[in-house]
Amino acid sequence: MQLREGHAELLELPWDRPLVEWEQVCSRLVDLPRGISRHEVRFVAFASRVYAVKELAAPIAEREYDRLMQLEERRLPAVTPVGHAAVRHADGEQQGLLVTRFLDRAMPYRALFQSAGLARYRDRLLDAMAGLLVRLHVAGVYWGDCSLSNTLFRRDAGALGAYLVDAETADVHETLSAGQRTQDLLILEENVAGDLADLAAAAELPEEWLKDDAPERIRRRYDELWAEVSREESIAPGELWRIPERVRALNALGFSVGEIELQAVGDGSRLRLRTVVTDRDYHRHLLHDLTGLVAEEHQAELLMNEVHESKARLSRELDRSVPLSVASFRWLNEHWQPAQARLAAVVASGVEPAEAYCQVLEHKWFLSERAQQDVGLEAALTDYLTRFEEPR
Numbered sequence: 001m002q003l004r005e006g007h008a009e010l011l012e013l014p015w016d017r018p019l020v021e022w023e024q025v026c027s028r029l030v031d032l033p034r035g036i037s038r039h040e041v042r043f044v045a046f047a048s049r050v051y052a053v054k055e056l057a058a059p060i061a062e063r064e065y066d067r068l069m070q071l072e073e074r075r076l077p078a079v080t081p082v083g084h085a086a087v088r089h090a091d092g093e094q095q096g097l098l099v100t101r102f103l104d105r106a107m108p109y110r111a112l113f114q115s116a117g118l119a120r121y122r123d124r125l126l127d128a129m130a131g132l133l134v135r136l137h138v139a140g141v142y143w144g145d146c147s148l149s150n151t152l153f154r155r156d157a158g159a160l161g162a163y164l165v166d167a168e169t170a171d172v173h174e175t176l177s178a179g180q181r182t183q184d185l186l187i188l189e190e191n192v193a194g195d196l197a198d199l200a201a202a203a204e205l206p207e208e209w210l211k212d213d214a215p216e217r218i219r220r221r222y223d224e225l226w227a228e229v230s231r232e233e234s235i236a237p238g239e240l241w242r243i244p245e246r247v248r249a250l251n252a253l254g255f256s257v258g259e260i261e262l263q264a265v266g267d268g269s270r271l272r273l274r275t276v277v278t279d280r281d282y283h284r285h286l287l288h289d290l291t292g293l294v295a296e297e298h299q300a301e302l303l304m305n306e307v308h309e310s311k312a313r314l315s316r317e318l319d320r321s322v323p324l325s326v327a328s329f330r331w332l333n334e335h336w337q338p339a340q341a342r343l344a345a346v347v348a349s350g351v352e353p354a355e356a357y358c359q360v361l362e363h364k365w366f367l368s369e370r371a372q373q374d375v376g377l378e379a380a381l382t383d384y385l386t387r388f389e390e391p392r
Protein backbone atom coordinates (compact mmCIF):
# COMPACT_ATOMS: atom_id res chain seq x y z
CA MET A 1 0.00 0.00 0.00
CA GLN A 2 1.18 3.48 -0.80
CA LEU A 3 -0.47 6.45 0.90
CA ARG A 4 0.50 10.08 0.56
CA GLU A 5 1.25 12.01 3.71
CA GLY A 6 -1.66 13.40 5.67
CA HIS A 7 -4.20 10.68 4.90
CA ALA A 8 -3.58 8.22 7.75
CA GLU A 9 -7.33 8.26 8.49
CA LEU A 10 -7.74 5.98 5.49
CA LEU A 11 -6.00 3.15 7.32
CA GLU A 12 -9.17 2.35 9.23
CA LEU A 13 -11.01 1.35 6.02
CA PRO A 14 -11.80 -2.38 5.53
CA TRP A 15 -9.06 -2.86 2.93
CA ASP A 16 -9.23 -6.67 2.98
CA ARG A 17 -12.89 -6.80 1.94
CA PRO A 18 -14.20 -6.49 -1.63
CA LEU A 19 -15.47 -2.95 -2.25
CA VAL A 20 -19.07 -4.12 -2.76
CA GLU A 21 -19.09 -5.40 0.85
CA TRP A 22 -17.88 -2.15 2.42
CA GLU A 23 -21.45 -1.00 2.86
CA GLN A 24 -22.03 -3.67 5.49
CA VAL A 25 -18.85 -3.03 7.46
CA CYS A 26 -17.91 0.60 6.98
CA SER A 27 -19.85 3.55 8.36
CA ARG A 28 -17.80 6.02 6.31
CA LEU A 29 -19.56 5.20 3.04
CA VAL A 30 -21.55 8.05 1.49
CA ASP A 31 -23.72 8.33 -1.55
CA LEU A 32 -22.70 10.98 -4.12
CA PRO A 33 -23.30 11.45 -7.83
CA ARG A 34 -21.23 9.02 -9.84
CA GLY A 35 -20.74 8.39 -13.55
CA ILE A 36 -21.04 5.04 -15.29
CA SER A 37 -17.96 2.83 -15.02
CA ARG A 38 -16.77 -0.71 -15.48
CA HIS A 39 -15.13 -0.80 -12.08
CA GLU A 40 -16.73 -0.49 -8.66
CA VAL A 41 -16.36 3.01 -7.21
CA ARG A 42 -17.41 4.07 -3.68
CA PHE A 43 -17.08 7.28 -1.75
CA VAL A 44 -15.94 7.50 1.89
CA ALA A 45 -16.26 10.60 4.07
CA PHE A 46 -14.07 11.71 6.96
CA ALA A 47 -14.35 14.86 9.07
CA SER A 48 -12.94 17.23 6.49
CA ARG A 49 -12.50 15.19 3.36
CA VAL A 50 -14.26 12.83 1.02
CA TYR A 51 -12.41 10.24 -1.05
CA ALA A 52 -13.27 8.10 -4.06
CA VAL A 53 -12.14 4.47 -3.92
CA LYS A 54 -11.98 2.44 -7.13
CA GLU A 55 -11.42 -1.31 -7.30
CA LEU A 56 -9.37 -2.65 -10.19
CA ALA A 57 -6.45 -4.99 -10.90
CA ALA A 58 -3.49 -4.06 -8.66
CA PRO A 59 -0.95 -3.24 -11.39
CA ILE A 60 -3.50 -1.04 -13.15
CA ALA A 61 -4.31 0.80 -9.91
CA GLU A 62 -0.61 1.54 -9.43
CA ARG A 63 -0.22 2.65 -13.01
CA GLU A 64 -3.21 4.99 -12.80
CA TYR A 65 -1.87 6.40 -9.53
CA ASP A 66 1.46 7.15 -11.21
CA ARG A 67 -0.24 8.81 -14.16
CA LEU A 68 -2.36 11.01 -11.91
CA MET A 69 0.81 12.04 -10.04
CA GLN A 70 2.36 13.07 -13.36
CA LEU A 71 -0.72 15.12 -14.21
CA GLU A 72 -0.52 16.81 -10.81
CA GLU A 73 3.15 17.68 -11.35
CA ARG A 74 2.11 19.37 -14.57
CA ARG A 75 -0.71 21.13 -12.71
CA LEU A 76 -3.37 19.81 -15.06
CA PRO A 77 -7.04 19.67 -14.10
CA ALA A 78 -7.52 16.10 -12.89
CA VAL A 79 -8.56 14.31 -9.70
CA THR A 80 -5.83 14.21 -7.04
CA PRO A 81 -4.30 10.79 -6.28
CA VAL A 82 -4.03 9.88 -2.59
CA GLY A 83 -2.87 6.25 -2.61
CA HIS A 84 -3.20 2.78 -4.00
CA ALA A 85 -3.10 -0.72 -2.55
CA ALA A 86 -2.79 -4.36 -3.59
CA VAL A 87 -4.98 -6.59 -1.42
CA ARG A 88 -5.88 -10.28 -1.13
CA HIS A 89 -9.44 -11.04 -0.09
CA ALA A 90 -10.45 -13.90 2.22
CA ASP A 91 -11.39 -16.02 -0.81
CA GLY A 92 -7.83 -15.65 -2.14
CA GLU A 93 -8.74 -13.22 -4.92
CA GLN A 94 -6.27 -10.42 -5.57
CA GLN A 95 -7.39 -6.87 -6.23
CA GLY A 96 -6.07 -3.36 -6.32
CA LEU A 97 -7.60 -0.16 -4.98
CA LEU A 98 -7.01 3.39 -6.10
CA VAL A 99 -7.91 6.29 -3.81
CA THR A 100 -8.38 9.84 -5.07
CA ARG A 101 -9.66 13.01 -3.40
CA PHE A 102 -13.32 13.51 -4.20
CA LEU A 103 -13.48 16.51 -6.50
CA ASP A 104 -15.61 18.96 -4.52
CA ARG A 105 -18.63 20.48 -6.23
CA ALA A 106 -17.94 18.40 -9.32
CA MET A 107 -20.60 16.50 -11.14
CA PRO A 108 -20.73 13.78 -13.75
CA TYR A 109 -22.41 15.04 -16.91
CA ARG A 110 -25.61 13.09 -16.27
CA ALA A 111 -26.19 14.82 -12.96
CA LEU A 112 -25.46 18.16 -14.54
CA PHE A 113 -28.08 17.60 -17.20
CA GLN A 114 -30.69 16.35 -14.79
CA SER A 115 -30.23 19.17 -12.31
CA ALA A 116 -30.10 22.23 -14.47
CA GLY A 117 -31.66 21.56 -17.83
CA LEU A 118 -29.49 20.43 -20.65
CA ALA A 119 -29.75 23.22 -23.15
CA ARG A 120 -28.26 25.83 -20.85
CA TYR A 121 -25.09 23.84 -20.38
CA ARG A 122 -24.68 22.06 -23.66
CA ASP A 123 -22.29 24.39 -25.44
CA ARG A 124 -20.29 25.27 -22.38
CA LEU A 125 -19.92 21.62 -21.51
CA LEU A 126 -18.64 20.74 -24.96
CA ASP A 127 -16.29 23.74 -24.96
CA ALA A 128 -14.93 22.81 -21.53
CA MET A 129 -14.27 19.31 -22.80
CA ALA A 130 -12.35 20.63 -25.83
CA GLY A 131 -10.42 23.03 -23.57
CA LEU A 132 -9.41 20.16 -21.29
CA LEU A 133 -8.10 18.09 -24.18
CA VAL A 134 -6.11 21.03 -25.57
CA ARG A 135 -4.53 21.64 -22.16
CA LEU A 136 -3.58 17.99 -21.84
CA HIS A 137 -2.13 17.93 -25.33
CA VAL A 138 -0.16 21.13 -24.79
CA ALA A 139 1.41 19.41 -21.77
CA GLY A 140 2.23 16.27 -23.79
CA VAL A 141 -0.49 14.08 -22.28
CA TYR A 142 -2.22 11.52 -24.47
CA TRP A 143 -5.50 10.56 -22.80
CA GLY A 144 -6.57 7.52 -24.78
CA ASP A 145 -10.06 7.34 -23.31
CA CYS A 146 -11.52 10.84 -23.37
CA SER A 147 -15.27 10.66 -22.84
CA LEU A 148 -18.07 12.45 -21.02
CA SER A 149 -18.10 9.62 -18.45
CA ASN A 150 -14.40 10.07 -17.76
CA THR A 151 -14.71 13.80 -17.19
CA LEU A 152 -16.11 15.71 -14.24
CA PHE A 153 -17.57 19.17 -14.61
CA ARG A 154 -17.51 21.97 -12.10
CA ARG A 155 -19.06 25.39 -12.22
CA ASP A 156 -16.28 27.92 -11.67
CA ALA A 157 -17.14 31.61 -11.50
CA GLY A 158 -19.75 31.39 -14.22
CA ALA A 159 -17.70 29.10 -16.44
CA LEU A 160 -17.70 25.34 -16.55
CA GLY A 161 -14.40 23.62 -15.75
CA ALA A 162 -13.66 20.10 -16.99
CA TYR A 163 -11.49 17.67 -15.01
CA LEU A 164 -10.00 14.36 -16.01
CA VAL A 165 -11.19 11.58 -13.71
CA ASP A 166 -10.01 8.38 -15.40
CA ALA A 167 -6.28 8.19 -16.23
CA GLU A 168 -6.06 4.43 -16.80
CA THR A 169 -5.06 4.80 -20.44
CA ALA A 170 -3.17 8.08 -20.19
CA ASP A 171 0.46 8.47 -21.21
CA VAL A 172 2.77 11.39 -20.66
CA HIS A 173 5.24 12.37 -23.39
CA GLU A 174 7.67 15.21 -23.97
CA THR A 175 5.40 16.46 -26.76
CA LEU A 176 2.62 14.85 -28.78
CA SER A 177 2.79 14.21 -32.50
CA ALA A 178 -0.04 15.34 -34.77
CA GLY A 179 -0.89 11.64 -35.17
CA GLN A 180 -1.30 11.12 -31.43
CA ARG A 181 -3.50 14.18 -31.13
CA THR A 182 -5.67 13.03 -34.03
CA GLN A 183 -5.98 9.58 -32.49
CA ASP A 184 -7.07 11.08 -29.17
CA LEU A 185 -9.65 13.24 -30.94
CA LEU A 186 -11.06 10.24 -32.81
CA ILE A 187 -11.46 8.40 -29.52
CA LEU A 188 -13.16 11.44 -28.04
CA GLU A 189 -15.63 11.73 -30.91
CA GLU A 190 -16.52 8.08 -30.76
CA ASN A 191 -16.88 8.04 -26.98
CA VAL A 192 -18.96 11.21 -26.80
CA ALA A 193 -21.28 9.87 -29.49
CA GLY A 194 -21.60 6.70 -27.40
CA ASP A 195 -22.22 8.62 -24.15
CA LEU A 196 -24.99 10.61 -25.83
CA ALA A 197 -26.55 7.52 -27.40
CA ASP A 198 -26.68 6.00 -23.90
CA LEU A 199 -28.42 9.08 -22.55
CA ALA A 200 -30.86 9.02 -25.45
CA ALA A 201 -31.61 5.35 -24.80
CA ALA A 202 -32.34 6.17 -21.17
CA ALA A 203 -34.68 8.90 -22.48
CA GLU A 204 -32.77 11.54 -20.57
CA LEU A 205 -31.84 13.43 -23.67
CA PRO A 206 -33.94 16.13 -25.29
CA GLU A 207 -34.67 15.78 -29.02
CA GLU A 208 -32.42 18.64 -30.04
CA TRP A 209 -29.32 16.80 -28.89
CA LEU A 210 -29.83 14.00 -31.32
CA LYS A 211 -29.96 16.39 -34.23
CA ASP A 212 -27.01 18.30 -32.92
CA ASP A 213 -23.55 17.10 -33.83
CA ALA A 214 -21.92 17.35 -30.42
CA PRO A 215 -18.75 15.36 -31.23
CA GLU A 216 -18.14 17.58 -34.21
CA ARG A 217 -18.65 20.69 -32.16
CA ILE A 218 -16.01 19.55 -29.68
CA ARG A 219 -13.60 18.86 -32.52
CA ARG A 220 -14.24 22.28 -34.09
CA ARG A 221 -13.67 23.99 -30.77
CA TYR A 222 -10.57 21.88 -30.18
CA ASP A 223 -9.17 22.86 -33.60
CA GLU A 224 -9.89 26.55 -32.96
CA LEU A 225 -8.20 26.48 -29.56
CA TRP A 226 -5.25 24.49 -30.81
CA ALA A 227 -4.75 26.86 -33.73
CA GLU A 228 -4.86 29.80 -31.32
CA VAL A 229 -2.31 28.37 -28.88
CA SER A 230 0.10 27.29 -31.61
CA ARG A 231 -0.29 30.29 -33.90
CA GLU A 232 2.82 32.16 -35.00
CA GLU A 233 2.56 35.86 -35.74
CA SER A 234 4.76 38.21 -37.61
CA ILE A 235 5.29 41.69 -36.15
CA ALA A 236 7.47 44.69 -36.92
CA PRO A 237 10.35 45.46 -34.51
CA GLY A 238 8.55 48.64 -33.44
CA GLU A 239 5.42 46.72 -32.48
CA LEU A 240 6.66 44.95 -29.34
CA TRP A 241 3.66 46.42 -27.52
CA ARG A 242 1.58 43.85 -29.40
CA ILE A 243 3.18 41.02 -27.41
CA PRO A 244 1.19 41.64 -24.21
CA GLU A 245 -1.93 41.86 -26.36
CA ARG A 246 -1.35 38.38 -27.73
CA VAL A 247 -0.54 37.10 -24.23
CA ARG A 248 -3.75 38.54 -22.81
CA ALA A 249 -5.76 36.90 -25.59
CA LEU A 250 -4.29 33.53 -24.60
CA ASN A 251 -4.88 34.22 -20.90
CA ALA A 252 -8.51 34.93 -21.70
CA LEU A 253 -8.75 31.43 -23.19
CA GLY A 254 -7.44 30.01 -19.91
CA PHE A 255 -3.82 29.52 -20.92
CA SER A 256 -0.67 30.93 -19.44
CA VAL A 257 2.28 31.89 -21.55
CA GLY A 258 5.48 30.23 -20.41
CA GLU A 259 7.78 31.52 -23.05
CA ILE A 260 7.80 34.04 -25.85
CA GLU A 261 10.07 33.43 -28.79
CA LEU A 262 11.02 36.30 -31.06
CA GLN A 263 12.98 35.52 -34.17
CA ALA A 264 14.05 37.81 -36.97
CA VAL A 265 12.68 36.71 -40.35
CA GLY A 266 14.43 37.45 -43.65
CA ASP A 267 16.21 40.81 -43.58
CA GLY A 268 15.17 41.42 -39.97
CA SER A 269 12.40 43.86 -40.76
CA ARG A 270 9.87 41.41 -39.29
CA LEU A 271 9.95 39.33 -36.13
CA ARG A 272 8.28 35.99 -35.77
CA LEU A 273 6.37 35.77 -32.50
CA ARG A 274 5.72 32.33 -31.06
CA THR A 275 4.25 31.68 -27.64
CA VAL A 276 4.65 28.53 -25.60
CA VAL A 277 1.57 28.00 -23.46
CA THR A 278 1.72 26.29 -20.09
CA ASP A 279 -0.28 25.87 -16.96
CA ARG A 280 -1.32 27.44 -13.69
CA ASP A 281 1.29 28.67 -11.18
CA TYR A 282 4.01 28.26 -13.74
CA HIS A 283 4.91 31.95 -13.63
CA ARG A 284 4.89 32.26 -9.85
CA HIS A 285 7.52 29.58 -9.60
CA LEU A 286 9.54 30.88 -12.52
CA LEU A 287 9.51 34.47 -11.24
CA HIS A 288 10.51 33.35 -7.77
CA ASP A 289 13.33 31.14 -9.06
CA LEU A 290 14.71 33.91 -11.24
CA THR A 291 14.27 36.98 -9.06
CA GLY A 292 13.28 35.90 -5.56
CA LEU A 293 10.11 37.99 -5.90
CA VAL A 294 6.84 36.61 -4.56
CA ALA A 295 3.66 37.39 -6.50
CA GLU A 296 0.29 35.96 -7.36
CA GLU A 297 0.16 33.90 -10.54
CA HIS A 298 -1.48 36.60 -12.62
CA GLN A 299 0.94 39.27 -11.40
CA ALA A 300 3.89 36.94 -11.92
CA GLU A 301 2.68 36.36 -15.45
CA LEU A 302 2.67 40.08 -16.21
CA LEU A 303 6.10 40.53 -14.63
CA MET A 304 7.53 37.57 -16.55
CA ASN A 305 6.17 39.06 -19.77
CA GLU A 306 8.27 42.13 -18.99
CA VAL A 307 11.32 40.01 -18.30
CA HIS A 308 10.81 38.34 -21.68
CA GLU A 309 10.48 41.70 -23.39
CA SER A 310 13.74 42.77 -21.73
CA LYS A 311 15.33 39.60 -23.00
CA ALA A 312 14.16 40.29 -26.55
CA ARG A 313 15.44 43.87 -26.38
CA LEU A 314 18.81 42.85 -24.94
CA SER A 315 19.23 40.12 -27.55
CA ARG A 316 18.63 42.61 -30.28
CA GLU A 317 21.05 45.17 -28.80
CA LEU A 318 23.81 42.59 -28.31
CA ASP A 319 22.90 40.69 -31.45
CA ARG A 320 23.01 37.36 -29.64
CA SER A 321 20.73 35.24 -27.50
CA VAL A 322 20.69 36.23 -23.80
CA PRO A 323 19.84 33.73 -21.03
CA LEU A 324 16.66 34.39 -19.08
CA SER A 325 18.63 34.60 -15.82
CA VAL A 326 20.73 37.45 -17.21
CA ALA A 327 17.66 39.26 -18.56
CA SER A 328 15.81 38.93 -15.25
CA PHE A 329 18.78 40.33 -13.32
CA ARG A 330 18.93 43.33 -15.66
CA TRP A 331 15.15 43.73 -15.40
CA LEU A 332 15.34 43.72 -11.58
CA ASN A 333 18.05 46.40 -11.53
CA GLU A 334 16.82 48.56 -14.34
CA HIS A 335 13.05 48.27 -14.09
CA TRP A 336 11.77 46.76 -10.89
CA GLN A 337 14.00 48.47 -8.33
CA PRO A 338 13.92 52.03 -9.72
CA ALA A 339 10.15 51.70 -10.13
CA GLN A 340 9.72 50.45 -6.57
CA ALA A 341 11.71 53.43 -5.30
CA ARG A 342 9.27 55.77 -6.99
CA LEU A 343 6.25 53.70 -5.93
CA ALA A 344 7.15 53.93 -2.21
CA ALA A 345 4.17 56.14 -1.41
CA VAL A 346 1.77 53.83 -3.23
CA VAL A 347 3.13 50.81 -1.38
CA ALA A 348 3.00 52.70 1.92
CA SER A 349 -0.70 53.31 1.27
CA GLY A 350 -1.23 49.54 1.44
CA VAL A 351 -0.81 48.32 -2.15
CA GLU A 352 1.46 45.25 -2.50
CA PRO A 353 4.71 46.01 -4.40
CA ALA A 354 3.90 43.50 -7.19
CA GLU A 355 0.36 44.84 -7.47
CA ALA A 356 1.59 48.45 -7.68
CA TYR A 357 4.06 47.53 -10.39
CA CYS A 358 1.40 45.65 -12.33
CA GLN A 359 -0.91 48.64 -12.16
CA VAL A 360 1.82 50.71 -13.78
CA LEU A 361 2.22 48.05 -16.48
CA GLU A 362 -1.50 48.05 -17.18
CA HIS A 363 -1.33 51.81 -17.37
CA LYS A 364 1.56 51.55 -19.83
CA TRP A 365 -0.46 49.27 -22.14
CA PHE A 366 -3.41 51.56 -21.94
CA LEU A 367 -1.27 54.55 -22.93
CA SER A 368 0.62 52.53 -25.58
CA GLU A 369 -2.53 51.26 -27.19
CA ARG A 370 -3.91 54.78 -27.30
CA ALA A 371 -0.66 56.13 -28.77
CA GLN A 372 -0.19 53.10 -31.05
CA GLN A 373 3.41 52.89 -29.87
CA ASP A 374 5.33 51.86 -26.79
CA VAL A 375 5.29 54.85 -24.41
CA GLY A 376 7.83 53.19 -22.12
CA LEU A 377 7.75 52.43 -18.41
CA GLU A 378 9.12 55.82 -17.33
CA ALA A 379 6.35 57.81 -18.96
CA ALA A 380 3.70 55.41 -17.69
CA LEU A 381 5.10 55.58 -14.16
CA THR A 382 5.16 59.36 -14.16
CA ASP A 383 1.60 59.58 -15.45
CA TYR A 384 0.46 56.90 -13.01
CA LEU A 385 2.01 58.74 -10.05
CA THR A 386 0.46 62.05 -11.09
CA ARG A 387 -2.93 60.38 -11.06
CA PHE A 388 -2.18 58.66 -7.76
CA GLU A 389 -1.14 61.91 -6.09
CA GLU A 390 -4.08 63.89 -7.40
CA PRO A 391 -6.45 64.66 -4.56
CA ARG A 392 -9.42 62.33 -4.90
Ligand SMILES: Nc1ncnc2c1ncn2[C@@H]1O[C@H](COP(=O)(O)OP(=O)(O)OP(=O)(O)O)[C@@H](O)[C@H]1O
Nearest residue numbers: 034035037038039041052079100101102103108166
Ligand atom coordinates in the same frame (compact mmCIF):
# COMPACT_ATOMS: atom_id res chain seq x y z
N1 LIG B 1 -12.04 11.65 -7.30
C1 LIG B 1 -13.30 11.57 -7.73
N2 LIG B 1 -14.16 12.60 -7.47
C2 LIG B 1 -15.44 12.54 -7.89
N3 LIG B 1 -15.96 11.52 -8.58
C3 LIG B 1 -15.17 10.46 -8.86
C4 LIG B 1 -13.79 10.44 -8.46
N4 LIG B 1 -13.25 9.29 -8.89
C5 LIG B 1 -14.24 8.61 -9.52
N5 LIG B 1 -15.39 9.31 -9.52
C6 LIG B 1 -16.67 8.91 -10.12
O1 LIG B 1 -16.63 7.54 -10.42
C7 LIG B 1 -16.88 7.34 -11.82
C8 LIG B 1 -16.06 6.18 -12.33
O2 LIG B 1 -14.69 6.43 -12.23
P1 LIG B 1 -13.68 5.96 -13.39
O3 LIG B 1 -14.09 6.57 -14.67
O4 LIG B 1 -12.30 6.20 -12.93
O5 LIG B 1 -14.00 4.39 -13.42
P2 LIG B 1 -13.66 3.31 -14.53
O6 LIG B 1 -14.35 2.06 -14.12
O7 LIG B 1 -12.18 3.24 -14.68
O8 LIG B 1 -14.27 3.85 -15.84
P3 LIG B 1 -14.20 3.16 -17.30
O9 LIG B 1 -15.40 2.32 -17.39
O10 LIG B 1 -14.23 4.36 -18.19
O11 LIG B 1 -12.90 2.40 -17.35
C9 LIG B 1 -16.54 8.65 -12.48
O12 LIG B 1 -17.28 8.86 -13.65
C10 LIG B 1 -16.90 9.68 -11.42
O13 LIG B 1 -18.27 10.02 -11.48
Ligand SMILES: [Mg+2]
Nearest residue numbers: 037149150166
Ligand atom coordinates in the same frame (compact mmCIF):
# COMPACT_ATOMS: atom_id res chain seq x y z
MG1 LIG C 1 -14.27 5.77 -16.52
